[in-house]
Amino acid sequence: DAKTTQPPSMDCAEGRAANLPCNHSTISGNEYVYWYRQIHSQGPQYIIHGLKNNETNEMASLIITEDRKSSTLILPHATLRDTAVYYCIVRGPSGSARQLTFGSGTQLTVLP
Amino acid sequence: GAGVSQTPSNKVTEKGKYVELRCDPISGHTALYWYRQSLGQGPEFLIYFQGTGAADDSGLPNDRFFAVRPEGSVSTLKIQRTERGDSAVYLCASSLPGGRSTDTQYFGPGTRLTVL
Numbered sequence: 001d002a003k004t005t006q007p008p009s010m011d012c013a014e015g016r017a018a019n020l021p022c023n024h025s026t027i028s029g030n031e032y033v034y035w036y037r038q039i040h041s042q043g044p045q046y047i048i049h050g051l052k053n054n055e056t057n058e059m060a061s062l063i064i065t066e067d068r069k070s071s072t073l074i075l076p077h078a079t080l081r082d083t084a085v086y087y088c089i090v091r092g093p094s095g096s097a098r099q100l101t102f103g104s105g106t107q108l109t110v111l112p
Numbered sequence: 113g114a115g116v117s118q119t120p121s122n123k124v125t126e127k128g129k130y131v132e133l134r135c136d137p138i139s140g141h142t143a144l145y146w147y148r149q150s151l152g153q154g155p156e157f158l159i160y161f162q163g164t165g166a167a168d169d170s171g172l173p174n175d176r177f178f179a180v181r182p183e184g185s186v187s188t189l190k191i192q193r194t195e196r197g198d199s200a201v202y203l204c205a206s207s208l209p210g211g212r213s214t215d216t217q218y219f220g221p222g223t224r225l226t227v228l
Contacts (some may be wrong), residue, residue: 030168041201042221043220044155046218098168099171100217101157
């Protein structure tokens, strides 16, 4: 699976959009981009995933660049409960390794 | 519905002892994963079950670590002759039948293991 690069930490004001970047320049054409987050003392929580197109669900939006070498997770209206470590993960398709390979992630702190 | 549960939530043991950590996956999830997370780091893969069999155990650090899933549901991670370096949070995750492109993994709260 391709390696990802994320900033170690970011701050965001409560109520504003949080934009978390991820670089995955070695991603292959059939690899997906996944985002998980981990709130302190809890297990990781799935947020969203995508292949080529932008995706949106009730939690967040995922914007993937046209060349697929980077992506941005957007939390539209961050709350204090969104403070967590956010992990960007590239994962192969069916038939490849099924485990998730976590990096160090980005510590997002939402400030009141 | 119920999520992934793990017991115990905390386990303190002495160096050299044997421990068992239990994972109850979401009902109907045939894929089950174990990860280990050291302080300040992301989770690291240990082993993956598809049904009763270990489909990938490449992440187990050595032969002191072993995991079973005899009936394809509950799994137990077993650690023999524990060492202080085994201290970590052990996470379990489950998903719908593995092998699909986009099977989402759902994680339990973890078991914090401390080896004194």
